[in-house]
Amino acid sequence: MANTKNPPVYALEIKDLKKTYKDGVEAVKGISLTVEKGDFFALLGPNGAGKSTIIGVISSLVQKSSGKVSVFEHDIDKELELAKLCIGLVPQEFNFNQFEKVLQIVVNQAGYYGVKKDVALQRAEKYLTQLDLWQKRDSPARALSGGMKRRLMIARALMHEPQLLILDEPTAGVDIELRRSMWAFLTELNEQGVTIILTTHYLEEAEMLCRNIGIIDKGILVECTSMKSLLSRLNMETFVLDLGADLRVEPSLDGIKCRLSDRHTLEVDVAKEQNLNGVFSQLSELGIEVLSMRNKANRLEELFVELVEKGSIEPNKSREQQSGKGASASKGASS
Amino acid sequence: MNMRALYATAFKSILTKEINRFTRIWVQTLVPPAISMTLYFLIFGNLVGKRIGEMGGVSYMEFIAPGLIMMSVITASYSNVASSFFSAKFQRNLEELIVAPVPHYVIIAGYVGGGVVRGLCVGTIVTLVAMFFVDISLHHAGLVVLTVLLTSILFSLGGLINAIFANSYDDISIVPTFVLTPLTYLGGVFYSLSLLPDFWQGVSKLNPVVYMINVFRYGFLGYADMSVPFSIAVMLGFCVGLWTLAYYLISRGIGLRS
Numbered sequence: 001m002a003n004t005k006n007p008p009v010y011a012l013e014i015k016d017l018k019k020t021y022k023d024g025v026e027a028v029k030g031i032s033l034t035v036e037k038g039d040f041f042a043l044l045g046p047n048g049a050g051k052s053t054i055i056g057v058i059s060s061l062v063q064k065s066s067g068k069v070s071v072f073e074h075d076i077d078k079e080l081e082l083a084k085l086c087i088g089l090v091p092q093e094f095n096f097n098q099f100e101k102v103l104q105i106v107v108n109q110a111g112y113y114g115v116k117k118d119v120a121l122q123r124a125e126k127y128l129t130q131l132d133l134w135q136k137r138d139s140p141a142r143a144l145s146g147g148m149k150r151r152l153m154i155a156r157a158l159m160h161e162p163q164l165l166i167l168d169e170p171t172a173g174v175d176i177e178l179r180r181s182m183w184a185f186l187t188e189l190n191e192q193g194v195t196i197i198l199t200t201h202y203l204e205e206a207e208m209l210c211r212n213i214g215i216i217d218k219g220i221l222v223e224c225t226s227m228k229s230l231l232s233r234l235n236m237e238t239f240v241l242d243l244g245a246d247l248r249v250e251p252s253l254d255g256i257k258c259r260l261s262d263r264h265t266l267e268v269d270v271a272k273e274q275n276l277n278g279v280f281s282q283l284s285e286l287g288i289e290v291l292s293m294r295n296k297a298n299r300l301e302e303l304f305v306e307l308v309e310k311g312s313i314e315p316n317k318s319r320e321q322q323s324g325k326g327a328s329a330s331k332g333a334s335s
Numbered sequence: 336m337n338m339r340a341l342y343a344t345a346f347k348s349i350l351t352k353e354i355n356r357f358t359r360i361w362v363q364t365l366v367p368p369a370i371s372m373t374l375y376f377l378i379f380g381n382l383v384g385k386r387i388g389e390m391g392g393v394s395y396m397e398f399i400a401p402g403l404i405m406m407s408v409i410t411a412s413y414s415n416v417a418s419s420f421f422s423a424k425f426q427r428n429l430e431e432l433i434v435a436p437v438p439h440y441v442i443i444a445g446y447v448g449g450g451v452v453r454g455l456c457v458g459t460i461v462t463l464v465a466m467f468f469v470d471i472s473l474h475h476a477g478l479v480v481l482t483v484l485l486t487s488i489l490f491s492l493g494g495l496i497n498a499i500f501a502n503s504y505d506d507i508s509i510v511p512t513f514v515l516t517p518l519t520y521l522g523g524v525f526y527s528l529s530l531l532p533d534f535w536q537g538v539s540k541l542n543p544v545v546y547m548i549n550v551f552r553y554g555f556l557g558y559a560d561m562s563v564p565f566s567i568a569v570m571l572g573f574c575v576g577l578w579t580l581a582y583y584l585i586s587r588g589i590g591l592r593s
Contacts, residue, residue, distance in 0.1 A: 111348025114341030
């Protein structure tokens with residue numbers, strides 16, 4: 001809950017940020033949003049929505065056209081170096097020297113943040129071990145697999161122990177096992193107090209990890225709220241039932257939509273006001289045994305498509321939402 | 336956070352990285368100048384030089400030795416920064432520095448420092464090679480050191496500016512081929528400016544390399560074509576001008592940030 005006596009400390013505060021590139025492309029069209037200290041925030045949007053441009057502006061890789069950006073109350077126009085000290089960046093593309101050794105890459109990066117070599121070596125051992133790269137410390141970066149390179153970028157970003165970690169699609173192209181281990185690592189970091197901002201195309205990832213979410217489309221913030229409140233807007237939830245029976249046609253259930261995805265799997269759409277007991281009892285009456293059940297993880301995806309489609313049809317309305325609703329959503333998110 | 340200590344550590348990190356880079360590939364960076372200078376001494380100094388006789392009151396081999404050392408320092412410091420900075424820009428690992436709290440002057444100093452160290456290493460190697468062919472005597476050691484430092488700073492800055500503007504590896508080879516080599520060859524490495532007609536002596540004075548070789552040769556032989564203090568002032572002026580330009584370009588993000 002936001003405390004009225006002690007206003008929340010924002011890890012990131014963006015006000016009316018605009019960016020127009022030299023070729024005239026308006027990548028960001030006046031976005032305002034706040035991320036509270038300690039938050040795990042997802043920035044979602046289709047390709048070309050402006051997510052990477054926003055991250056670029058925060059981390060100084062992109063020059064903004066106008067607007068204000070503050071990181072832990074350090075305005076990047078006035079206290080850029082102090083703001084930079086707070087940020088750890090994991091960019092979308094591999095941007096380390098492929099010919100340097102893993103250990104050199106992380107120790108050099110620590111040095112750029114003023115970390116002395118002896119401390120840097122201790123931290124390198126800590127983070128490379130945690131990210132399962134210590135055995136590869138003397139290998140040149142080009143010899144690492146794609147997943148290892150991703151983890152190397154996370155280790156490098158953590159070397160100066162930033163308060164705000166920004167990850168631009170950190171799990172792109174990473175297999176599910178590794179993705180899950182990265183999720184566990186990021187969750188642990190967040191629990192230790194590191195504020196995390198994540199962009200991802202895996203909506204399941206955002207749903208599992210993040211407490212708050214901003215959705216961007218065509219340079220406009222179409223939604224900024226807590227994950228809980230966003231998901232609560234869904235009227236319908238889909239459950240996947242694994243059946244003991246072999247069905248050729250879907251069973252007729254009273255007041256409940258269902259479809260067979262194969263002869264042993266039934267997808268059931270359950271409205272908020274309905275309960276699952278009704279589904280089970282109807283299936284039981286039909287002699288259909290349910291072996292197991294899981295939630296179909298497409299909830300956020302449905303909302304995302306809906307919001308982005310709505311945003312592209314009613315851009316003006318979305319702009320109003322970003323200035324008003326975005327800020328209040330951020331406050332709500334702290335509760 | 337003590338920002339000065341941070342900047343000092345950052346500078347040390349960039350410098351160490353740069354030194355590690357060129358020593359890792361020593362076969363490409365330190366050996367070729369030794370080989371090419373040996374050939375210069377053999378062909379120009381020994382075979383052709385014997386027929387030329389004396390120049391500036393010393394043997395031709397002694398006369399060209401300082402210029403050849405200077406030529407290798409120029410090439411080494413320029414190409415070190417041009418290739419390293421452009422490669423960092425091309426591979427995008429320059430972003431590691433852009434996102435870090437490193438002021439622009441520290442970035443410039445780190446890269447230029449790398450170029451200076453390589454220039455000094457190559458200069459030392461070529462001097463050792465030269466000692467096989469001529470008796471090197473020092474007229475003014477302080478001027479020799481000062482000239483090598485100013486020259487390597489000046490051409491490291493030149494290489495940095497080239498890399499900032501470069502969009503491809505071709506762009507960092509065009510300047511050495513079409514600008515640096517002619518300037519060096521026409522800078523009085525192989526001849527005394529006094530041999531040129533007045534008009535071409537005047538034109539030569541627009542070439543900064545002339546002043547470097549002039550002071551450097553004076554440091555070794557005590558022989559100068561032009562005023563030594565003026566030559567030092569020209570070198571200092573170029574260093575300040577190029578530093579200012581490099582600082583302006585980096586702080587505006589030209590060629591580096593979108």
